Amino acid sequence: MKGAYIFVLTLDSSVELNLRKNRWKLNPGTYAYIGSGMGSLEKRVERHFSVNKRVRWHIDYLTCYGKPLFAILIPSKEKIEEKISLAFQSYFRCVEGFGASDLKVKSNLYIIDDFQKFSEVVNYFLAQGDEKS
Helix, strand or coil: CCCEEEEEEEECEEEEEEEEEEEEEEEEEEEEEEEEECCCCHHHHHHHHCCCCCCCCCHHHHHCCCEEEEEEEEEECCCCHHHHHHHHHHHHECCCCCCCCCCCCCEEEEEECCHHHHHHHHHHHHCCCCCCC
């Protein structure tokens, strides 16, 4: 299956990440990371839940400290990661510069502080999904 995903995790304590030229201080809370899996969506998401993996992407560093809660898969033949991230950008504070290096968005990591709004945004994209991908 191809498409995008929303990976949700929680931090119980503050975390400071230093990657290449970027530095982020993340406070305790719930975060959503937007990603894509245009090869195998299931394998990409499964990797984020894995403990024994080579740390390669921004999200890999964060999963070393955070507790994964769940992931939402959004099947699509088109690359919709940027559309989802833009929608999240309208409603949630982002962790600027985290992920999304190949996209025209500020971030792919968002602080989730309104679960009702989170559900509304997610449900909108789930309704748009293409199960035949």
